[in-house]
Amino acid sequence: MARFPRVDKSDNKKTVKKGAWTAEEDHKLVAYIKRYGIWNWTHMAEPAGLARTGKSCRLRWMNYLRPNIKHGNIAKEEEEIIINLHRVLGNRWASIANRLPGRTDNEIKNYWNIRLKKRFVMDNLQMPTACDVKVDSNDNDPSSPQYSSIAHVDAAKAQNLGPPRGVDHVDETLINGLISPGNKIEKEEENIWEQLFALKDLCILEDFDGMCLNPGSVSPASECTYSEPTYFGESYEDFIMDLWGN
DNA sequence: AACGCAAACAACCGCACCAGG
DNA sequence: ACCTGGTGCGGTTGTTTGCGT
Numbered sequence: 031m032a033r034f035p036r037v038d039k040s041d042n043k044k045t046v047k048k049g050a051w052t053a054e055e056d057h058k059l060v061a062y063i064k065r066y067g068i069w070n071w072t073h074m075a076e077p078a079g080l081a082r083t084g085k086s087c088r089l090r091w092m093n094y095l096r097p098n099i100k101h102g103n104i105a106k107e108e109e110e111i112i113i114n115l116h117r118v119l120g121n122r123w124a125s126i127a128n129r130l131p132g133r134t135d136n137e138i139k140n141y142w143n144i145r146l147k148k149r150f151v152m153d154n155l156q157m158p159t160a161c162d163v164k165v166d167s168n169d170n171d172p173s174s175p176q177y178s179s180i181a182h183v184d185a186a187k188a189q190n191l192g193p194p195r196g197v198d199h200v201d202e203t204l205i206n207g208l209i210s211p212g213n214k215i216e217k218e219e220e221n222i223w224e225q226l227f228a229l230k231d232l233c234i235l236e237d238f239d240g241m242c243l244n245p246g247s248v249s250p251a252s253e254c255t256y257s258e259p260t261y262f263g264e265s266y267e268d269f270i271m272d273l274w275g276n
Numbered sequence: 277a278a279c280g281c282a283a284a285c286a287a288c289c290g291c292a293c294c295a296g297g
Numbered sequence: 298a299c300c301t302g303g304t305g306c307g308g309t310t311g312t313t314t315g316c317g318t
Contacts, residue, residue, distance in 0.1 A: 049287075049288095050287075086288080089286090
């Protein structure tokens with residue numbers, strides 16, 4: 031990682047702008063990146079003519095300005111993927127986002143917190159957790175008693191609650207087995223993906239891969255009730271196209 | 277039309293990690 | 298080995314928007 035001369039703190043008292051980005055700021059950032067590329071977020075803001083922190087610039091770029099970002103309208107298929115990935119990965123939004131082209135971690139995180147989390151609460155459903163997945167035995171059968179007790183206990187742990195009502199028996203040895211060294215559930219992402227592909231509902235991911243390879247096969251938008259937001263009076267697509275000079 | 281509330285979204289903050297010096 | 302600065306991530310908060318009364 032390249033390093034730069036220390037910032038003179040005494041000269042660092044310029045007012046830093048916060049809050050919503052304006053179209054002009056977006057234009058400046060995109061124009062700068064188009065010309066010079068991303069070389070250092072912290073030091074890019076000033077020459078780009080932005081009174082923003084590097085972090086703010088990076089966030090704006092990553093979540094809205096970079097090409098190929100999809101906005102709104104999370105399809106049913108994507109929702110299923112999010113649920114399944116969250117079951118395996120937990121709150122690792124960036125990892126989940128990596129699996130959903132065009133989606134940002136922020137968007138997925140918001141979607142989860144606002145819609146899915148609430149739905150699980152309202153429907154009194156079992157909140158999926160990363161530890162729900164166990165691939166090395168019959169326990170990956172959701173209908174099995176073992177699977178069920180694991181899921182219940184982990185959800186209860188996640189909410190700092192005791193075992194939920196209706197669960198009168200918890201197999202502690204199973205829980206210990208899940209968290210003990212040498213357990214087949216590893217933290218490393220590669221192993222997590224192996225677990226993921228062992229899931230019975232893998233077909234959803236396969237369908238999604240198919241969608242990526244054959245974009246024309248994506249479900250028709252007519253199924254969606256989402257209305258496209260506007261960006262400074264334009265559709266998001268027009269706004270980005272305009273920013274990129276296309 | 278005005279107000280209040282809830283939902284949705286955008287952005288900030290703090291922390292952890294990584295790499296160069 | 299340690300320090301420092303940059304980056305990325307997840308949690309949280311602030312603002313905007315939509316809807317019901």
